[in-house]
Amino acid sequence: MIKGAYVHIPFCEHICYYCDFNKYFIKNQPVEDYLKALDLEMATTMIQAGGVRPETIFIGGGTPTVLQDEHFARLLESIRKHLYHEETAEFAVEINPENLNIAKLEAMKRAGVDRLSIGIQTFDDTLLAAIGRMHSRESAIAAVQLAKDYGFHNISVDLMFGLPGQTRAQLEHSLHAAMQLDPQHISIYSLQVEPRTIFYHRMKQGKLKLPGQDIEAEMYELLIKVLRDRGFEQYEISNFAKPGYESRHNIIYWNNEEYYGFGAGAHGYIQGQRVVNARAVKGYITRVRSEGHAMVERHSVTLQEKVEEELFLGLRKLRGINKKTFEEKYHRSLDYFYKDVIANLVKKGLLHEDKEHISLTEKGVFLGNEVFEAFLV
Amino acid sequence: MSEDRRNRQKRIRNFSIIAHIDHGKSTLADRILESTSALTKREMRAQMLDAMDLERERGITIKLNAVQLTYKAQDGEEYIFHLIDTPGHVDFSYEVSRSLAACEGALLIVDAAQGIEAQTLANVYLALENDLEIIPVINKIDLPSAEPERVKQEVEDVIGLDASEAVLTSAKSGLGIEDVLEAIVEKVPAPTGDPDAPLKALIFDSLYDPYRGVVTYIRIIDGTVKVGDHIKMMATGKSFEVNEIGVFTPKPVAKDELTVGDVGYLTAAIKNVSDTRVGDTITSAAHPTAEPLPGYRRMNPMVFCGLYPIDSNDYNDLREALERLELNDSSLQYEAETSEALGFGFRCGFLGLLHMEIIQERIEREFGIDLITTAPSVIYKVEMANGETIEIDNPSKMPEGKMIENVEEPYVKASVMTPNDYVGAVMELCQNKRGEFIDMVYLDENRVNVIYHIPLSEIVYDFFDHLKSNTKGYASLDYELIGYKPSKLVKMDILLNGEKIDALSIIVHRDFAYPRGKAIVEKLKELIPRQQFEVPIQAALGQKIVARSTIKALRKNVLAKCYGGDISRKRKLLEKQKEGKKRMKTVGKVDVPQEAFMAVLRLDDSNK
Numbered sequence: 001m002i003k004g005a006y007v008h009i010p011f012c013e014h015i016c017y018y019c020d021f022n023k024y025f026i027k028n029q030p031v032e033d034y035l036k037a038l039d040l041e042m043a044t045t046m047i048q049a050g051g052v053r054p055e056t057i058f059i060g061g062g063t064p065t066v067l068q069d070e071h072f073a074r075l076l077e078s079i080r081k082h083l084y085h086e087e088t089a090e091f092a093v094e095i096n097p098e099n100l101n102i103a104k105l106e107a108m109k110r111a112g113v114d115r116l117s118i119g120i121q122t123f124d125d126t127l128l129a130a131i132g133r134m135h136s137r138e139s140a141i142a143a144v145q146l147a148k149d150y151g152f153h154n155i156s157v158d159l160m161f162g163l164p165g166q167t168r169a170q171l172e173h174s175l176h177a178a179m180q181l182d183p184q185h186i187s188i189y190s191l192q193v194e195p196r197t198i199f200y201h202r203m204k205q206g207k208l209k210l211p212g213q214d215i216e217a218e219m220y221e222l223l224i225k226v227l228r229d230r231g232f233e234q235y236e237i238s239n240f241a242k243p244g245y246e247s248r249h250n251i252i253y254w255n256n257e258e259y260y261g262f263g264a265g266a267h268g269y270i271q272g273q274r275v276v277n278a279r280a281v282k283g284y285i286t287r288v289r290s291e292g293h294a295m296v297e298r299h300s301v302t303l304q305e306k307v308e309e310e311l312f313l314g315l316r317k318l319r320g321i322n323k324k325t326f327e328e329k330y331h332r333s334l335d336y337f338y339k340d341v342i343a344n345l346v347k348k349g350l351l352h353e354d355k356e357h358i359s360l361t362e363k364g365v366f367l368g369n370e371v372f373e374a375f376l377v
Numbered sequence: 378m379s380e381d382r383r384n385r386q387k388r389i390r391n392f393s394i395i396a397h398i399d400h401g402k403s404t405l406a407d408r409i410l411e412s413t414s415a416l417t418k419r420e421m422r423a424q425m426l427d428a429m430d431l432e433r434e435r436g437i438t439i440k441l442n443a444v445q446l447t448y449k450a451q452d453g454e455e456y457i458f459h460l461i462d463t464p465g466h467v468d469f470s471y472e473v474s475r476s477l478a479a480c481e482g483a484l485l486i487v488d489a490a491q492g493i494e495a496q497t498l499a500n501v502y503l504a505l506e507n508d509l510e511i512i513p514v515i516n517k518i519d520l521p522s523a524e525p526e527r528v529k530q531e532v533e534d535v536i537g538l539d540a541s542e543a544v545l546t547s548a549k550s551g552l553g554i555e556d557v558l559e560a561i562v563e564k565v566p567a568p569t570g571d572p573d574a575p576l577k578a579l580i581f582d583s584l585y586d587p588y589r590g591v592v593t594y595i596r597i598i599d600g601t602v603k604v605g606d607h608i609k610m611m612a613t614g615k616s617f618e619v620n621e622i623g624v625f626t627p628k629p630v631a632k633d634e635l636t637v638g639d640v641g642y643l644t645a646a647i648k649n650v651s652d653t654r655v656g657d658t659i660t661s662a663a664h665p666t667a668e669p670l671p672g673y674r675r676m677n678p679m680v681f682c683g684l685y686p687i688d689s690n691d692y693n694d695l696r697e698a699l700e701r702l703e704l705n706d707s708s709l710q711y712e713a714e715t716s717e718a719l720g721f722g723f724r725c726g727f728l729g730l731l732h733m734e735i736i737q738e739r740i741e742r743e744f745g746i747d748l749i750t751t752a753p754s755v756i757y758k759v760e761m762a763n764g765e766t767i768e769i770d771n772p773s774k775m776p777e778g779k780m781i782e783n784v785e786e787p788y789v790k791a792s793v794m795t796p797n798d799y800v801g802a803v804m805e806l807c808q809n810k811r812g813e814f815i816d817m818v819y820l821d822e823n824r825v826n827v828i829y830h831i832p833l834s835e836i837v838y839d840f841f842d843h844l845k846s847n848t849k850g851y852a853s854l855d856y857e858l859i860g861y862k863p864s865k866l867v868k869m870d871i872l873l874n875g876e877k878i879d880a881l882s883i884i885v886h887r888d889f890a891y892p893r894g895k896a897i898v899e900k901l902k903e904l905i906p907r908q909q910f911e912v913p914i915q916a917a918l919g920q921k922i923v924a925r926s927t928i929k930a931l932r933k934n935v936l937a938k939c940y941g942g943d944i945s946r947k948r949k950l951l952e953k954q955k956e957g958k959k960r961m962k963t964v965g966k967v968d969v970p971q972e973a974f975m976a977v978l979r980l981d982d983s984n985k
Contacts, residue, residue: 006942021941060941189937213907217932238937253942267942274945299945309944312951348909367909368935373955376948 002270004252005054005083007038008263009064009075010281017132017202018160020194022265022279023062029281031067034264035075037288041262042082044292054260056090056249057083065099072104076111084112090248092117092156097135097143105150115154115247116147117187123177124170127163131191132198137177144181154245156185161223162216163191164199164209171219175226184245188223189238190216217366237316237368254317256310264294272306274299303330304377307337312372320352320359334358341374382572382601382636388454389638390565391596393461393477393509395501396486397494397853401516405486405548405557409460410627412554413446443479443581443594443640445624450562458561459596459624459640461581463500469728470857471674474503475581475656478672479596479640482510482565484557485532489515489523489545492531495794495826495853501536511536512560513543519550535820568598568638575666576600576608578635578643578659583650585704589621591647594640595659598670601636607662608645611669615652616662617645650707678710678726679787679858680733680837681770683751683880684740685722687962687971691746692721698744699723702736709736714771718880718964719749724771727753730837749962751880752977755833758785758861773879775868778919785861787833790815793844794826795852802847803827810835811864811886830859834884839978869894869923871901872915876965883977894924896980904973907931912967 261268396402546553894916
């Protein structure tokens with residue numbers, strides 16, 4: 001059962017300094033052809049799926065909202081036509097504040113979008129400029145307000161911490177500014193400097209000053225506390241929600257369930273295979289035109305890998321992994337695979353185990369990678 | 378028959394090339410190979426003589442090679458050249474002296490911009506000791522900074538050679554190569570031995586071939602050798618029957634016989650390189666020569682370190698690797714040892730630090746074993762309170778202070794050749810390294826040879842790196858062992874998480890113990906990654922802690938985002954993390970990376 005669908009819009013007006021996703025400057029890109037190819041890819045895929053539609057849809061990027069209003073509306077119509085149905089549980093779109101307007105909100109309402117994930121990163125104008133974002137504190141607040149006024153009541157404010165030069169006080173201000181907007185959900189990622197980004201290049205030259213592990217840990221402590229006090233539950237390492245507003249699409253990833261990936265460079269997990277589409281826009285279009293899809297890599301996940309992934313994805317959820325669910329899925333107990341590993345991690349104070357679950361301890365949340373690594377054979 | 382041999386002998390020229398690293402030896406050798414049609418262009422790999430990958434990468438020659446070439450000279454005669462390549466590093470000076478002993482002449486290559494370097498000088502003296510005819514070759518004359526006249530003058534002043542007929546070349550562009558070849562014909566004497574005398578052949582190198590056993594590289598001084606002859610190694614006393622003889626062109630080509638002046642190879646189903654020591658004399662078992670060739674010396678290692686597999690399951694593979702390498706390298710020594718921290722491994726002896734690094738790299742690359750190398754040590758002579766004298770090559774084995782009467786350490790005479798401007802810096806460095814000033818000789822108005830007696834252990838640690846950085850790379854170093862002197866030496870232990878780590882113990886001079894201890898704990902703090910708990914690092918003399926620092930506990934290590942469903946990427950990251958830990962050694966509860974065990978070599982400026 002394929003539960004979710006991710007749709008990738010690989011275009012941007014401006015490249016953020018930390019971004020390593022598959023993205024291209026929108027100028028001179030064949031946007032119309034791309035949207036047609038997406039439509040075709042979704043159509044052929046759904047025919048092959050026998051018409052069974054996914055439960056969640058997520059449009060991400062790149063910058064989905066960089067599309068002209070008319071193109072944006074056409075994209076949403078395509079998705080509504082091929083993927084959406086009465087029982088769609090969640091239809092979310094990633095929003096850049098600087099591009100949001102009434103026309104786009106209206107298009108989303110019409111198409112059935114019910115969740116907005118707004119990439120604000122920080123409410124500090126100096127930091128926004130330092131990470132290469134195009135919006136300001138003011139325009140971010142205005143965008144959220146506009147969305148709320150237009151009747152969107154499932155809004156995620158997406159933030160970052162551990163930014164170059166960022167202090168704990170600045171982070172706290174951002175959190176409070178976010179709270180003022182009364183969102184239902186907060187995603188907050190620590191900055192990761194990845195190869196092939198502007199930041200990586202600067203770091204190599206010794207020109208990127210990051211807060212460092214200790215400050216980052218203190219920031220993480222701080223934000224967990226602030227958000228908890230405001231009634232947000234930390235349901236995943238980087239995600240916090242008011243009751244009932246967890247991201248249903250992302251939970252599919254963490255539950256190690258299957259999903260489609262549509263668009264250039266999109267990743268999918270389909271019938272036991274991890275698949276990747278052609279990354280280049282033109283290559284993607286050509287392939288979809290000739291073959292109806294654009295998969296260029298396929299990897300059949302072995303049982304061993306699947307179990308490992310079940311663990312390192314599942315433990316990202318603070319509720320952890322349900323032993324019974326695991327056993328139903330794999331016909332063997334968790335202990336059968338990992339008795340000693342679990343005991344060792346419990347001893348180190350990184351893992352909590354009771355009759356029903358295993359889950360990260362408070363310490364384990366901070367040192368998640370140490371835990372996940374232990375489950376790789 | 379005998380007449381043919383004598384006629385041929387007159388047309389043989391045996392020579393070697395002496396040069397400092399980077400002065401263009403390999404390039405010149407390549408040009409000579411090209412010009413004598415030893416190789417077609419297609420067969421040429423750049424720098425043909427440096428065959429091993431490692432040599433190619435480091436730009437140095439480790440193993441000697443000997444190539445037979447034919448050259449049609451301007452006098453119309455066809456000459457047989459044997460080019461014997463020599464290693465260019467101070468660790469291998471004995472091998473250099475033996476390969477020079479196989480020649481009648483040498484090309485002295487000097488960079489037209491840089492002039493003579495200390496190491497070159499050392500080898501020139503070796504060549505002069507062997508009565509070689511030396512042909513100065515001023516290379517790289519097409520460089521904008523070339524000063525051939527100044528360099529010629531230097532050759533005359535410093536070495537006392539007549540440089541008026543020095544050959545000017547640019548090996549890179551091929552300029553002057555013909556002149557070099559003519560100079561070889563004209564100036565290098567033909568070999569003088571007697572083909573009818575009992576066999577006398579010099580072994581100047583050997584290597585192990587899994588199919589043929591040991592391949593010896595030999596130069597025939599007197600007599601003739603054929604397949605089937607029974608031969609005897611005069612130093613080791615071992616006898617063998619000759620299986621194959623031949624020359625390198627540079628491909629091996631089998632021959633019916635080798636006679637006076639020939640340089641080539643010989644195999645005789647010899648199982649062990651140590652039966653064919655470099656410098657030994659091969660003679661006929663039936664009609665042995667009366668006297669072996671002079672100059673045979675058994676090489677003794679000067680530098681020792683522990684080699685341990687990171688994965689203790691690799692111990693037997695490591696033993697096999699050492700056995701295989703030893704077949705090829707009789708100067709490598711090893712014996713099993715155990716460390717509380719590192720488990721089972723080997724204490725290995727090397728000619729010098731470069732030799733040590735090469736062996737270590739070959740084990741990791743050719744045998745795929747990840748290694749922990751402990752900091753290098755020299756042999757200390759310890760006189761015990763009970764009158765007994767013991768030799769210590771592993772710092773952790775140093776007895777308790779109160780049991781020791783006296784400790785002696787090996788000293789070298791270090792000759793540093795440096796431009797004037799850096800004399801101050803060189804002397805300061807030598808003083809910091811406990812050096813004792815001996816002499817200073819002006820070579821010309823710009824260059825000075827500074828001579829110090831310095832403990833070998835200081836040279837082994839980081840002297841060379843400091844010398845290079847303090848003189849912008851201009852100074853060069855040569856050293857030779859001069860004997861043992863008493864020193865105020867103490868053992869310094871390193872404790873991680875309160876546990877003494879034997880593999881990190883070092884021997885230091887008492888006066889330098891505090892700053893060095895401090896530098897080591899700081900360096901370890903930098904090299905050992907954060908663990909899930911706080912790790913104190915301490916340096917101790919006996920029970921007394923002289924320096925400490927702390928590795929803070931790991932506080933945050935968790936991947937934030939989900940990469941739009943790209944799970945394989947997340948997996949790769951975790952796998953990489955896990956792989957990194959596998960390359961560390963768990964000592965007590967602490968994961969310690971390889972480089973930490975060499976921390977003492979990586980101290981920046983801190984031990985002043």
